[in-house]
Amino acid sequence: MSGQQAAATKEGDMRFRDVVKVLEAIEATTQRITMVKLLTNLLKSCPPAVIDKVVYFVLGDLRPSWEGVELGVGEKLTMRALSYATGVPLRQIEELYKKLGDLGEVARRVVQSVQQKASQKGGSILSYLGVSAASRKELTIGRVYDTLLQIARATGEGAQDTKVKLLASLFSNATPEEAKYIARFVVGRLRLGVADMTILEALATVFKVKREELEKAYHVYPDLGYIAKLLATRGPQALREIRITPGVPVQPMLAERLSSASEILAKLGGVALCEYKYDGERAQIHRLPDGRIKIFSRRLEDITHAYPDVVKYVSEAVNAREYIVEGEIVAYDPDTGEFRPFQELMHRRRKHNIAEAMKEIPVKVFLFDVIYVNGEDLTSFPLVERRRRLVEIFSPTENVELATWRIIDDVEELEKFFHEAISNECEGLVCKSLKQDSVYEMGARGWLWIKFKRDYRSELTDTLDLVVVGAFYGRGKRAGTYGALLMAAYDPETDMFYTVCKVGSGFTDEDLAKLPKLLEPYRIPNKHPRVVSKLEADVWFVPILVLEIVGAEITLSPLHTCAMNLVKPGFGLAIRFPRFTGRYRFDKRPEQATTVKEIYEMYLRQRKIKMAE
Numbered sequence: 238m239s240g241q242q243a244a245a246t247k248e249g250d251m252r253f254r255d256v257v258k259v260l261e262a263i264e265a266t267t268q269r270i271t272m273v274k275l276l277t278n279l280l281k282s283c284p285p286a287v288i289d290k291v292v293y294f295v296l297g298d299l300r301p302s303w304e305g306v307e308l309g310v311g312e313k314l315t316m317r318a319l320s321y322a323t324g325v326p327l328r329q330i331e332e333l334y335k336k337l338g339d340l341g342e343v344a345r346r347v348v349q350s351v352q353q354k355a356s357q358k359g360g361s362i363l364s365y366l367g368v369s370a371a372s373r374k375e376l377t378i379g380r381v382y383d384t385l386l387q388i389a390r391a392t393g394e395g396a397q398d399t400k401v402k403l404l405a406s407l408f409s410n411a412t413p414e415e416a417k418y419i420a421r422f423v424v425g426r427l428r429l430g431v432a433d434m435t436i437l438e439a440l441a442t443v444f445k446v447k448r449e450e451l452e453k454a455y456h457v458y459p460d461l462g463y464i465a466k467l468l469a470t471r472g473p474q475a476l477r478e479i480r481i482t483p484g485v486p487v488q489p490m491l492a493e494r495l496s497s498a499s500e501i502l503a504k505l506g507g508v509a510l511c512e513y514k515y516d517g518e519r520a521q522i523h524r525l526p527d528g529r530i531k532i533f534s535r536r537l538e539d540i541t542h543a544y545p546d547v548v549k550y551v552s553e554a555v556n557a558r559e560y561i562v563e564g565e566i567v568a569y570d571p572d573t574g575e576f577r578p579f580q581e582l583m584h585r586r587r588k589h590n591i592a593e594a595m596k597e598i599p600v601k602v603f604l605f606d607v608i609y610v611n612g613e614d615l616t617s618f619p620l621v622e623r624r625r626r627l628v629e630i631f632s633p634t635e636n637v638e639l640a641t642w643r644i645i646d647d648v649e650e651l652e653k654f655f656h657e658a659i660s661n662e663c664e665g666l667v668c669k670s671l672k673q674d675s676v677y678e679m680g681a682r683g684w685l686w687i688k689f690k691r692d693y694r695s696e697l698t699d700t701l702d703l704v705v706v707g708a709f710y711g712r713g714k715r716a717g718t719y720g721a722l723l724m725a726a727y728d729p730e731t732d733m734f735y736t737v738c739k740v741g742s743g744f745t746d747e748d749l750a751k752l753p754k755l756l757e758p759y760r761i762p763n764k765h766p767r768v769v770s771k772l773e774a775d776v777w778f779v780p781i782l783v784l785e786i787v788g789a790e791i792t793l794s795p796l797h798t799c800a801m802n803l804v805k806p807g808f809g810l811a812i813r814f815p816r817f818t819g820r821y822r823f824d825k826r827p828e829q830a831t832t833v834k835e836i837y838e839m840y841l842r843q844r845k846i847k848m849a850e
């Protein structure tokens with residue numbers, strides 16, 4: 238161990254250079270297993286004091302997404318900082334960026350060229366700029382992380398300059414490779430494709446904890462930096478102290494799917510609590526002990542700022558000191574009272590002028606569950622009890638209602654209710670178990686909730702949320718854009734993505750024009766280590782973007798790797814005639830895409846239907 242490394246370790250810090258080496262190795266590998274090994278070794282060698290910082294950095298975030306900490310650093314500002322640190326004129330940096338399209342690579346080259354010049358002159362980058370070499374400090378992860386956090390916290394007047402200076406202080410002390418990863422991090426393009434599950438797997442090995450135990454903690458408190466630090470400083474038993482905490486979103490419970498009323502009732506034991514499935518945005522609404530209200534999305538992002546109206550409506554309608562309730566936020570037309578589709582809400586979320594957006598696209602909230610009230614965790618109570626608690630703390634208002642519901646034990650009645658929901662602009666129904674064991678299963682897609690959607694019936698298969706993992710260049714009319722995208726399903730068991738179709742239909746000219754730009758940040762030279770594909774795409778991507786796809790049926794295919802060998806040796810499953818529905822699922826993480834198991838089950842159901850015909 239070098240003297241410097243020993244010194245760094247003694248202070249409980251770690252050389253940033255050592256983290257960067259691992260990032261480079263992760264980027265170079267095409268094997269997921271290698272990725273996990275690299276992460277495991279990295280976390281093993283981390284001093285406990287900085288393990289959280291390493292975890293956040295690798296994930297490309299400063300804090301868990303639900304804290305909503307934004308660096309507030311764009312490409313322009315990064316280039317200014319680079320120019321400030323190196324003395325290279327901004328215009329020259331901008332030109333290089335135009336040519337290379339990757340700010341990380343730009344930073345690496347700029348710092349390298351300046352350092353080379355400096356060493357020819359016999360000094361460091363700083364001496365080149367007239368600063369003494371002695372003042373240059375080797376970067377540690379602690380320093381990098383803390384500076385980035387300071388950058389994020391710089392707000393108000395003069396914040397831009399403060400940010401530039403702080404970032405420049407990192408660039409001036411960085412090696413070219415360090416500069417590359419710092420630049421990529423700050424512009425949100427770390428592109429490693431390391432998932433939370435990948436980190437959990439590495440943590441389980443490092444701290445010898447059972448995966449299930451770790452996952453449970455993660456469902457209640459989805460902050461991997463915090464969990465890693467807890468394990469490193471206090472050991473695995475400390476996981477048991479993790480509790481549901483207002484202000485910290487829990488992983489939402491998810492529904493399975495079936496395509497007929499009779500199957501649904503049979504699966505739920507003959508009777509179910511059936512509710513409208515609103516076509517809106519899922520919201521987990523928290524009231525903290527200090528009275529603040531926070532709203533979290535399905536992806537656990539803090540979306541409070543987008544819904545000041547919802548904050549007001551819910552605080553008027555729900556009456557308890559502390560709570561976590563769940564519901565769906567739905568846009569509606571104030572003139573007709575009709576609901577508007579989910580896309581309009583997404584549109585509203587992207588608007589800067591919230592006051593205007595609120596007027597243009599008003600919303601209502603339909604509550605359907607309660608997770609926590611006044612210090613009490615309700616997740617282990619059966620649904621009926623949770624509903625009782627929900628009704629107890631809440632009085633319906635014009636804008637906050639209980640999701641329309643009915644207890645149903647008859648197939649015909651269920652069909653009728655389904656059609657009623659559809660004619661009221663809903664997607665269908667969510668049918669929920671009324672049994673004693675109908676707990677709130679955090680982070681799980683289980684059979685306690687079953688969705689019954691319209692699209693199951695209009696075509697042979699349901700819509701699928703698939704992840705873009707590669708693309709094929711277009712020809713003719715599609716020259717210059719992509720002709721088809723290679724789509725994959727997710728398998729939580731292996732934490733990998735398996736291809737299931739190539740989709741080229743359903744894209745409008747507008748989609749086609751914007752796709753290359755949308756996907757550019759995720760482009761990588763080789764197949765991502767978490768992707769299993771037999772097809773050779775022209776372009777590969779980090780699996781991030783989720784699209785909704787509809788197809789005619791699921792067929793056996795020797796070309797696709799989804800459910801490979803499960804039905805027949807040498808064959809996987811593929812979607813026949815896949816088509817993009819026009820719905821970009823920005824609200825879903827790739828790990829929330831349709832799973833291989835779901836596609837396999839759909840295939841079996843389809844076969845059963847065909848055999849019955």
Ligand code: ATP
Nearest residue numbers: 490491492512513514515518519565605640667688
């Ligand atoms: P989808 O793409 O079908 O919305 P999903 O993967 O986002 O599904 P699921 O758990 O499979 O989520 O389906 C339930 C979703 O339906 C919830 O995430 C929620 O956003 C929405 N929803 C609408 N109304 C209800 C309701 N009454 N109860 C539960 N979820 C509801």
